[in-house]
Amino acid sequence: MYHDFYAYYQIENEQSIDQLINGSGKYNDILDTYQKILLLSTAYSKGKGVIDYAKSGNRRNRAGLIAILHSQKKYDQYIHGKLNEIKSLGIDSSIDITLLPKGSWILEFQLELEKPFLSKDDIPFYIIENPVKKDVVFGVPYTPATTWKGNLRWAMMKEFLEKKKDDPEEFAETRFRHTLLFGTEKGWEGTPKGWSEYLDRMCPDAKRIYRKKLTEMFEKNNDKPEDIHVEGMLHFYPTFWDRIDLMVINPHDRKTKTGKNPIYFEIVPEGAKGMFRLLYVPYYWLGDDDEKLKKKVWEDLSQVIAGVKAMMLKYGFSAKKTIGFGKARNNFNTGRVEIKGFLSTREFSNFEGLESIWGVEDEYS
Template identity: 40%
Template sequence: MRREFHAQFPFALQDSITQAFAIPWLVGQEKRLPARWRDIAMIQDPWVRVNLLAQAIVTGRKEEARIGTRRIEGGHRFWLQRRADEFLNQQRSLMDRLGLSSSLPDLSFFPAGSWAIQVPFTLRKPYLSKDDSDFYILDNPVRKEWVFKMPYVAPSQWKGTLRAAMVRKLVQDFQNGRIDEERFVEKRLQLYHLFGNEKDGTAEYLNRILAFHRVGPPPSEGDKAAVEKWEKAFRDILDAVAEKFENLLRERHYRIGDTKGFQGRLRFYPTFFDLISLEVINPHDRETGTGKQPIYFECVPPGATGVFTLLYVPLDAADGSEERMEQAKEDLKAVAWGVRAMLTRYGFGAKTTSGYGVAEVKLSPQDVKPEDPVFQQIWLDAWEVDHA
């Protein structure tokens, strides 16, 4: 269907003059249609018009379609800076009318110990991410929801980012001596019942952390026999660590038979933004110090607001109500620290090591549901004490 659309409106096959007149019309900069290509008047949706600019990447008008000319701002940059806000506000309003905004269910219908977090935040640094689109005027579009084209953070994105933040803390606490081996394993099991199966090499990574702790640092490379002995000891201990944790998973009934589909207790919601902008990175030549070809990134700019929403449902927890509630409190304590670190310290999205994706949070006890004083205090305490 996408290919048929571009075939019906072949921007790339128009003559250069027609392309020059079509670009400002497509981005809402001019109202006059190109004289030789009036068929594009059939395109009513602003996003569909902008999407047609993707064909310019195979023409001599590529840079003009991206940012305009040296004298006049235009193209996709013009749309982002002058027209995108109106479009995104319309899309947000439509989603609200359809009841598609992230909202929490009534927790009274869920098992005892269920809780939810809904945290409004404001970006301090731009949010970057990679969209799934394979045909776009820019090489680095920000990720957008498929139907409404709102910039967003997908639930799977939030899950992976929060898990990474909590794994990072677990490893730091262990390597710094804040927790011992037994506590390391218990905390790892907690992450397992929160997030489900360990993916993307997490299991191998955590097994190696524990094995390295037991066997100690390797000898110098000059002593070949000692290195080989160390490597054999490391492999043996690594296998033993992996086997022991596998057995623990089966004892706790997180893994039964050959089934490895344990989902975990956390459910994540998407976060939508109603602002979008353009970030330009211009690498400089090391010898001359002059800028090379600039790289354009779509981004959600600083000042944009969003809401992080998470639901905790302990379907696999112990039947005893007291034990379940205690575990729910411990899980909230761990998750609250993870959310704080993810939003305000580590960031989310792409290029977080360069400071992107960091946010400010205006803390409130109402961020956590149900409005239980004990749960609210656990939430607030996680933001008061520095666990770095």
């Protein structure tokens, strides 16, 4: 059935691309904008001219993907409709911490992009090589929870661990607290790899101290440290974006100075908005009395706030973030933080407002 659909509606020439975009001819019953984009990929069975037209049209006529994403903004209209469906299903809704343990907190705000967001979708066949990641059910561009987790862990490593690499005791303690927040490190094996190996090399003298903290915390002194695997206290949620666009990079020949083989990137553009949500459940501190619980919850929250701020404003959270992509504006339409048992719901409109709620030290002003 899947094959028959693409075979019947296969792109034949430039005229069929125009009909697909306009919803005429044999394509008059294709109403779903995302399906139209997927059908553009069938142009690859034709010549280069048809493929190029399916991407951006020609000098006389903007057609194909660039018409849907940029010129006519049809996909933005599609996204808005799908976002309403997502909200009606309760998928992208505010989080209620009423039934969670004391000390649990929620941090959420609507962020707006200052720089475009890039990511790579894993769809096997597409009209361009660099589609932005989209939800497989709704076709809405989004940042997965795993991407937020990885970027925040990296930002907090830069802000807190790197600064303590000459102090093994402090380094090991901070690394341990980050493990409780994010969970077991990637590459945590008998012979460390990846992230674990990187942190071991950053401060070699802290390796033994860190492993001792793990075995003592989880009362597994007879086990090897690498056998200890923990779940993080932070829980991340996807961010669904409300806009999409197409960016074209046109490399120039050094001799002729003319453009050749333009490279197309789907992006979430500057000004796009989406909700960032982060939930914390302090299950490693639940045996403490209220005073100790509050102290540890506050320590975790203050570091996370500083890390989120650094990720959003300083480092970015996108592919190609090292050259400036994927940064947010320090201005939120809606933001709230709530700590069960310790802080009622408070609203904020920027990071300074968030920090002032509990007096978090601002290191980035």
